[in-house]
Amino acid sequence: MATIWVIASVVVDVLFWTLLGPHMAPGRLTSTAGADQTDFNILVVIALPVMIAVWVFLGYSIRTWSAKRGGPEPVGGEAARGNKKVQTIWIVTTTVIVLFLAGFGTVALIGDHGSGGGEGPNPIWAPSGATAAETAALTKSDSWSPSSGKVLVVQVIAQQWKFTYRYPQFGGFETTQLMLPADTSIAFNVTSLDVIHSFWAYQLGVKADANPQENNVAFTDTKSPGSFIVRCSELCGLWHGAMSNNGNVVSPSDFESWATGTEAANAKNTKLLAPFAWTYVPDANGAAGGYYIDSNVTPYSNSELYGAKPSS
Amino acid sequence: MSMRGRLTTVLVLFLVAVGLVVLCVAAFLKPGTPGGVTDFTKSQPAGQPVHLVAQTVGSIGFGPHPTWVSYMVLNPTTHKWVQDTTWKLPAHTKIDMTIEQFDSGSPLRNQEWGQVQGTIGDSMQLNGKTVSVYDSYTGTGIGHTFAVPTMGISVPLVGVNGSDTLCGEGPCSLKMPHNEITFSFMTGAPGNYPWQCFVPCGLGWLYGNGGPMSTQNYMGGFLDVVNS
Numbered sequence: 001m002a003t004i005w006v007i008a009s010v011v012v013d014v015l016f017w018t019l020l021g022p023h024m025a026p027g028r029l030t031s032t033a034g035a036d037q038t039d040f041n042i043l044v045v046i047a048l049p050v051m052i053a054v055w056v057f058l059g060y061s062i063r064t065w066s067a068k069r070g071g072p073e074p075v076g077g078e079a080a081r082g083n084k085k086v087q088t089i090w091i092v093t094t095t096v097i098v099l100f101l102a103g104f105g106t107v108a109l110i111g112d113h114g115s116g117g118g119e120g121p122n123p124i125w126a127p128s129g130a131t132a133a134e135t136a137a138l139t140k141s142d143s144w145s146p147s148s149g150k151v152l153v154v155q156v157i158a159q160q161w162k163f164t165y166r167y168p169q170f171g172g173f174e175t176t177q178l179m180l181p182a183d184t185s186i187a188f189n190v191t192s193l194d195v196i197h198s199f200w201a202y203q204l205g206v207k208a209d210a211n212p213q214e215n216n217v218a219f220t221d222t223k224s225p226g227s228f229i230v231r232c233s234e235l236c237g238l239w240h241g242a243m244s245n246n247g248n249v250v251s252p253s254d255f256e257s258w259a260t261g262t263e264a265a266n267a268k269n270t271k272l273l274a275p276f277a278w279t280y281v282p283d284a285n286g287a288a289g290g291y292y293i294d295s296n297v298t299p300y301s302n303s304e305l306y307g308a309k310p311s312s
Numbered sequence: 313m314s315m316r317g318r319l320t321t322v323l324v325l326f327l328v329a330v331g332l333v334v335l336c337v338a339a340f341l342k343p344g345t346p347g348g349v350t351d352f353t354k355s356q357p358a359g360q361p362v363h364l365v366a367q368t369v370g371s372i373g374f375g376p377h378p379t380w381v382s383y384m385v386l387n388p389t390t391h392k393w394v395q396d397t398t399w400k401l402p403a404h405t406k407i408d409m410t411i412e413q414f415d416s417g418s419p420l421r422n423q424e425w426g427q428v429q430g431t432i433g434d435s436m437q438l439n440g441k442t443v444s445v446y447d448s449y450t451g452t453g454i455g456h457t458f459a460v461p462t463m464g465i466s467v468p469l470v471g472v473n474g475s476d477t478l479c480g481e482g483p484c485s486l487k488m489p490h491n492e493i494t495f496s497f498m499t500g501a502p503g504n505y506p507w508q509c510f511v512p513c514g515l516g517w518l519y520g521n522g523g524p525m526s527t528q529n530y531m532g533g534f535l536d537v538v539n540s
Contacts, residue, residue: 157422159421159422159510160512160519160521160525161461161508162459162461162510164422164424174422174424175424176424176429176461176464176466193421193422193519194421194512194519194521195519195521237521237526238525238526238527238528238532239506239508239532242461242462242506243461245461266427268427268444268445269423269424269426269427269445272423272426272445272447272448272449273423273424274423
């Protein structure tokens, strides 16, 4: 039985890892997406032998202890006795697996800077240079170019029922298109102008809640060019189902061309936008209400973490 | 309680539960608003531009929510104004759209929607004058927008002076204060493209996006693009 289990486990694991694993969602467009895929594949490779063990033991049990036609009922005897060896192996093995996965998941979460999830306004697992880029972006003293090696700051603004995006390192223009450069660290700053939304860039492996008056920061590192879909994953009203858009990861030079071109094309409107801030507060006076910089969270001093309220 | 009494109680409660379920299902299946689909596919020869005329009114003046703000559209066959917000359009066709805007305005919550996007030339005509960006903090602000997010279209509809005597019941006469906004766009492949207003004009609801903003046939609907 053990031989059958070992052979079957190795064969199924190898088949899964080589044939199905590379095609598992969400792909490998970014570091977080790739890590999602790898982590999922590791979980499956660990789980498959457990599943096969259950199946093999089930087959063994049926074959060994099933009632024989005309024979006595298989009550008591070997089938009903405890087996300390089996119990010990089972408990120890599953305990080791669970503890390993807890550690593995924690390492993945830290090593991948939050694994694409929103870390709130004060992320503790930020990639190198992210804090400096965010602080500089807020003070409009930063720019980005393919050779700069800097983190690209992108603000995601959710509103009923559309995501818009601001690029503070390109003059703070706002657009409905989400374009990203390949081979670049991205810092998404996610907020909302009204109710709770959720920014879910599926193929990027990024998912962060968009809460009004909160700056929810999520990181990822883009890899190769490709396209992705953004959806709202928090039920937010009538047109929630239509709150989606396509995005693209393009070469750094193509991104720079697009960003500078859009910055120039939108310059007239950019001057009219609210000053760039991590969160915006709708004006309570009036039907439509402008949105204004949130005086509670800006400005920041360079010594403070971005998103932190300045000390009074 | 006797066995008969208990059975009667259980039966009554069961019937009440069934009735509530039926009511919920019926309410879910029932269309939320009156109206239907306005067909623009037969209003002109195939391949020719479609002329779509709509108006925005501050209060519709009739129906279950007479105080609600609403769009109305001019039926190309009957030439009557109707409160439909599902418009059947031919695919891959130029749409010349005119919106008569009768409502007052205010600053936009997000000035991004003050920029004309997705129309031919990324511009509109405001009372005959070409506009690509409208500063919602100036003048009379923005009353509403016409936006088809999945087609990348967003057009700000400039508000009229709120201190004027405004039209209070749709359909509004062109004699009442209004702004005329015209623009053109191309329809794409067949499909259902939701459109909406991005000005949270549902007064009295959370963040202004309830009521008419969340009810079809008022401030949102569908472009039902079909092969003609």
